[in-house]
Amino acid sequence: MKKALITGADGFIGSHLAEQLIKEGKKVRAFVYYNSFGNWGWLDTFPKELLDEIEIFAGDIRDPNGVRTAMNEVDKVFHLAALIAIPFSYHSPDSYVDTNIKGTLNVLQAARDLGTERILVTSTSEVYGTAQYVPIDEKHPFQGQSPYSATKIGADRLAESFYRSFGAPVTIVRPFNTYGPRQSARAVIPTVIVQLLSGMTEIKLGSLTPTRDFNYVQDTVQGFIDIARSEKTIGLEINIASQQEISIGRLAQELIDQINPAARIICDEQRLRPEKSEVNRLLGSNKLLRELTMWEPKYSLKEGLKETIAFLKENLDRYKADIYNL
CATH class of the missing domain: 3.40.50.720 (NAD(P)-binding Rossmann-like Domain)
Incomplete structure (x- = not known):
C-alpha cells in the first residue's frame, strides 16, 4: 500500500x-x-x-x-x-x-x-x-x-x-x-486488573454470567x-474471533488467582446493564477469515492476559480504579 x-x-x-x-x-x-x-x-x-x-x-x-x-x-x-x-x-x-x-x-x-x-x-x-x-x-x-x-x-x-x-x-x-495494552478502563479486563493492582480486595463488576470471545x-x-x-x-x-468463549465471572477469577487470590468479586448495581440490553453470549466463527486470508491467532488468552497485566503495572497512574469508568 x-x-x-x-x-x-x-x-x-x-x-x-x-x-x-x-x-x-x-x-x-x-x-x-x-x-x-x-x-x-x-x-x-x-x-x-x-x-x-x-x-x-x-x-x-x-x-x-x-x-x-x-x-x-x-x-x-x-x-x-x-x-x-x-x-x-x-x-x-x-x-x-x-x-x-x-x-x-x-x-x-x-x-x-x-x-x-x-x-x-x-x-x-x-x-x-x-x-x-x-x-x-x-x-x-x-x-x-x-x-x-x-x-x-x-x-x-x-x-x-x-x-x-x-x-x-x-x-x-x-x-x-x-x-x-492501552485498552481503556471501561472494558472488563482492564477494569478487573486495575482494581487488583491498586490493592482493592473487593472487585466490583456487573453480571458475571455473560460469555465473551476474547x-x-x-x-x-x-x-x-x-x-x-x-x-x-x-x-x-x-x-x-478466537472461536473460544469464557464467562466474565471465570475470567475475573482467573485474574484474581494471578494477581491477588485474597480478593473477591462483588456485584456493583450501577454496572448491571438493563436485562434486555445485556448480550448474554458471544462466541464467534473465524472460518471465513481463515478461508480468505493467512490469518492465524498467535496469542492464547493466558499469554494475552500476561502481556496486559505487565502493561498495566507500568501504566497504573493512567487509570482510575476507584470509579466506574463508562
Whole structure:
C-alpha cells in the first residue's frame, strides 16, 4: 500500500494498527480527534523515532470536510473512529448517531469521490446481540441491544449499501472482544486488573454470567492487515474471533488467582446493564477469515492476559480504579 489512513489512530486498536503498519514499512496517516490540549491519545506514548514516521491529522470524524482532506492521496482507509462504550450510549445516543453513523457516511462519501482503493469499516460483535446459535458466523441475524450496537448496525448497512450501489471497495471488519495494552478502563479486563493492582480486595463488576470471545489486540490488528491484503474480502463482512468463549465471572477469577487470590468479586448495581440490553453470549466463527486470508491467532488468552497485566503495572497512574469508568 502507498499510504494508509487510520481513523481513530489515537485509540486502543488504532494505535496498535498504526504501530504495526509502520514496523512493516508502510506509510501511515493517523486521523486523531482534535482537542485544544493537543492530545494525540496513545500515540503520545510512542517513542520519538516511531512517532516521527507517522503523519498526524487532527480532525473530527463528524466533519465531512476534514475527513475528505484527511483521505486525500491515501489508497487504503482503516476506519476505526467511533464511540464505543455501551453504558454511555444509554444516556447520550445522539452522539453515537453523529459519530458512528454520520462519521462512517463521511468516510464512504469521500472514498467514493476520491476513488479510494480500499475501505475497511470497523464493526463489532455487539451487532449480533445475544447469540441465537454458535459459533456466530457472518450470516447471524443482527439485533440492536444498545444504542451503541444499533448505530454500528446502521454504519455497517451504510457500508454495504455503498458497495452494492456504487461498487465501493468496502469490507466490514467485525472484531469480537479485543483486549490488551492501552485498552481503556471501561472494558472488563482492564477494569478487573486495575482494581487488583491498586490493592482493592473487593472487585466490583456487573453480571458475571455473560460469555465473551476474547482476542488479543495483536491478533485483531493482524486480522485487519490480512483482510486489507486480500482482494477476495471486498464486499464482505468478516469476523475476527478466537472461536473460544469464557464467562466474565471465570475470567475475573482467573485474574484474581494471578494477581491477588485474597480478593473477591462483588456485584456493583450501577454496572448491571438493563436485562434486555445485556448480550448474554458471544462466541464467534473465524472460518471465513481463515478461508480468505493467512490469518492465524498467535496469542492464547493466558499469554494475552500476561502481556496486559505487565502493561498495566507500568501504566497504573493512567487509570482510575476507584470509579466506574463508562
